[in-house]
Amino acid sequence: MSRSPLLNLSAKAPEAQTAIHPAPLSAQSDGQSAQARPARLLMCAPTAYALKYEINPWMKMENKPDLDLAARQWNALYHVLTEQVGAQVELVAQAPECPDMVFTANAGLVRGQYVLLSNFRHPQRQVEEPYFRAWFEAHGYKVQLPSVGCKFEGEGDALFAGDLLLAGYLKRSDICAHRWMSEALALPVLSLELIDDRWYHLDTCLFPLTADTVVYYPGAFDPYARVVIANNFQTIEVCQEEALRFACNAVVIGQSVVLPAGCPRLTRELESQGYTVYSIDLSEFLKAGGAAKCLTLFLR
Amino acid sequence: MPSETLHLDGHIIDSLTLSKVLDIILRDGGQYRITRFQMGATRADISHAEIVVSAPDAATLENILHLVQQHGATRAGGEARTEPAPADGVFPEGFYATTNLETAVRVQGRWLPVENIEMDCGLVLTGSGEQAVARCVPMHRVREGDRIVIGDEGVRVTPVERPDPTDVFGFMGSEVSTERPKERVVAAIAQAMQEARAAGQKALFVGGPAILHTGAGCYLEAIIRAGWIDVLFAGNALAAHDIERALFGTSLGVELATGSAVAHGHEHHLRAINRIRAAGGIRQAVEKGILRTGIMHACVTNNVPFVLAGSIRDDGPLPDVITDSVKAQDAMREGVRGVGIALMVATTLHSVATGNLLPASVRTVCVDSDPDTVIKLMDRGTHQAFGLVTDCEFFLKELAARLPGVKL
Helix, strand or coil: CCCCHHHHHHHHHHHHHHCCCCCHHHHHCCHHHHHHCCCEEEECCCCCCCCCCCCCCCCCCCCCCCHHHHHHHHHHHHHHHHHHCCCEEEECCCCCCCCCCCCHHHHEEEECCEEEECECCCHHHHCCHHHHHHHHHHCCCEEECCCCCCCECHHHCEEEECCEEEEEECCCCCCHHHHHHHHHHCCCEEEEEECCHHHCCHHHCEEECCCCEEEECHHHECHHHHHHHHHHCEEEECCHHHHCCCCCCCEEECCEEEEECCCHHHHHHHHHCCCEEEEECCHHHHCCCCCCCCCCEECC | CCEEEEEEEECCCCCCHHHHHHHHHHHCCCEEEEEEEECCCCCCCCEEEEEEEECCCHHHHHHHHHHHHCCCCEECCCCCEEEECCECCECCCCECCCCCCEEEEEECCEEEEEECCCCCCEEEEECCHHHCEEEEECHHHCCCCCEEEECCCCEEEECCCCCCCCCCCHHHCCCCCCCCCHHHHHHHHHHHHHHHHHCCCEEEEEECCHHHHCCCHHHHHHHHHCCCCCEEEEEHHHHHHHHHHHHHCEECCEECCCCCECCCHHHHHHHHHHHHHHHCCHHHHHHCCCCCCCHHHHHHHCCCCEEEECCCCCCCCCCCEECCHHHHHHHHHHHCCCEEEEEEECCHHHHHHHHHHCCCCCEEEEEECCHHHHHHHHHCCCCCEEEEECCHHHHHHHHHHHCCCCCC
């Protein structure tokens, strides 16, 4: 067991967890100096990852992930992000009763010193909330909570395109969370209705490439949302075949894009625009409905 | 046309949420009117819209409200708030006081219709989620800890709709006047009674002793025997004088056949009451063959339930009279369930008492020779009452003649 790459990594993880982090106040500094710093991400090593319930169409109890393979895939993502893309990755320890805690994107939405904590729709994931909250509080973040009846699933449904927030709703987050985010962060929010259960979070069907350009799969959005996207951004459309492989569940850091394997068309398109694309096989996480973006949360 | 005010806040222009909500309203059969709009001053600021949505019927409106809610439209006015009753028989301070209008309470985003609405009560919520129920509760029936609605937020009353001009009651209006075409009015009431029966609703008759004194007892008796009355409310006097008539042929000592006073006639009603007390009650007197005719006999033999509510000046009273007025109220409360038409004839006391218990949707006719009775009834909140100022003998005679199957 000790040969498992996951455990090798876990051996490193406590160091990262116990390190004293500077208060993330620095993220409030101007864009230029923020860009000079490496991106900071929160990840959760899959020490208790499992498929224990079905809360999206990807989860099938008869199609359980291979946990050793999942650990290797997660390690690969971690190494690409830290070593090749140059991101700084913080780690939160996975609680044994939270099999989906590896999908840290759903922990909340971070901006400067604030974290807008999630209020998960499904009870199966609500158990993650205190663990994420404890991590943020321990790291000096100011925690804000949505109102009890207002569901919100963090960066899963809220993505920054510059100083504009793109926010998904109807499947997991409620639109009332959009107003809350807007008021908490003093930013405009574009609300986008999701219409297909397979792309249940905004980050499964859209990612901002820059402040002006988004990559998205139109079939996941209602006609109004498609107009909103077209009105506000230059777009790169992903075909359904690659959208089903979670091409849009990508991490963009500067000129680097980390996305799941099996998306050659998008890869070619991005490379033609000068991006460096890292394709990583994340098949075992796709079995739970997540890929590269779901496994990371921007701490900025 | 039912309507509801909605608020929509957020980046509703850039996100096209406002367009979407308005499109849904029209697509699903509603109409909208934007009654207020405040545009965000900067791109980061949110905009607010106040939209009045209306639809041809409540179900269409509810469907629209359900659909637009998920896009962030919230109903103006929040949820009903409750506080626990501090003790048995005591509402919490600031309790919502009911009207007799159709009322609904908003709980967890749903409008719950209030069961058994009556005026001058409170509202109690029981259960939660799909099982939530809102009921009207009179003060003496509240129990410590009951969840009582506070204030009027989250409470909606639906005014009585203007009567359809083709409705038999439509042409009558509801102001009190002695100058009406009475026969036509009575014909309309007879038709309304037939409509109520066809709709499976009950007819309630509330009567005073003048019905007996004027010699109209026989008409009411015939109407009951023909099956047109489902519930009778009265006091000790109507029953006592009816039984006096049955046993002695007099009412208040006056011989009904001749109109002349009978020697010692003023004792007749006391002797009548005494015989019924000796028999153990009105039903027992009927069963023993002591009481063989009259209104009360017709009620017993036709299985028409009656509530006789006592008052402070009653003689006897008859054993059937409920002398605890709170208990009498509760018995009347049970009696009005399912009533679609109420005829109140020649009694101020019982008309007002019954009016207090009736939902405004019940067609209510008040017949009295004194316009004051009708005015009092309406002043006390029974605005739906239609007043007919006339002698009760004329009214009942005419009604008996116009209802099918009444044999005189």
